[in-house]
Amino acid sequence: MLLRLPGVYRPQDDTEMLADVIASEELGPSSRVLDLCAGTGALSVRAAEAGAGSVTAVDVSLRAVLSIRLNALTRRLPIRVLRGDLTESIRSERFDLIVSNPPYVPAHDDALPARGVARAWDAGKNGRALLDRICAQSPDVLAPGGVLLLTQSALSGIEKTQTMLEEQNLRVELAATAEIPFGPVLEGRRKMLEERGLIEPGQSREQIVVFRAAK
């Protein structure tokens, strides 16, 4: 059971899908893991428990950072927790595994929330505000042979992610895919998504994928 301060993303199906893929990666005592957009630190905890040598968790939200610290402390896991914007604070470092379940839900407009729980899912009109930056920044902090595991919805453009990562010479594959029922956020945006042609009338499930991109 993870501790979670109010306003911090509750780990959900997408978290669990990514955690399952992490479990199939080889994590030894020398492996350096980066969890971008870490929320409660659910994925950092999994990586640390799976034997990663070091785990760094980054989130922009103070409440998320405090939640991760509490979760690491209560489990006696040596997770380094940083508050920051994506890779900004660790640009000079290199990681063997980057995991990220970022905000990827198409929003009403392109203004990203500066606070509040919506910061965990709102990602601009096309849902790609964070995905595009992660695709662009991750290769720079991946060690040679390193791997990026990235979760997103098909509503925010699977092909775009694949193309962006391949353009940076990563070997890209789909490590997991699943159809999951709309949660309350997508239910509330059904009309907008239909009007934009992103979903069919009456559609109530979305495809979630986990990309595996190797350097």
Ligand SMILES: C[S@@+](CC[C@H](N)C(=O)[O-])C[C@H]1O[C@@H](n2cnc3c(N)ncnc32)[C@H](O)[C@@H]1O
């Ligand atoms: C969908 S939640 C995922 C949390 C966790 N990884 C999980 O799977 O349960 C996305 C997280 O991204 C964080 N976030 C949003 N913008 C960010 C940014 N620019 N840099 C770092 N973290 C960010 C939010 O605060 C939120 O905790």
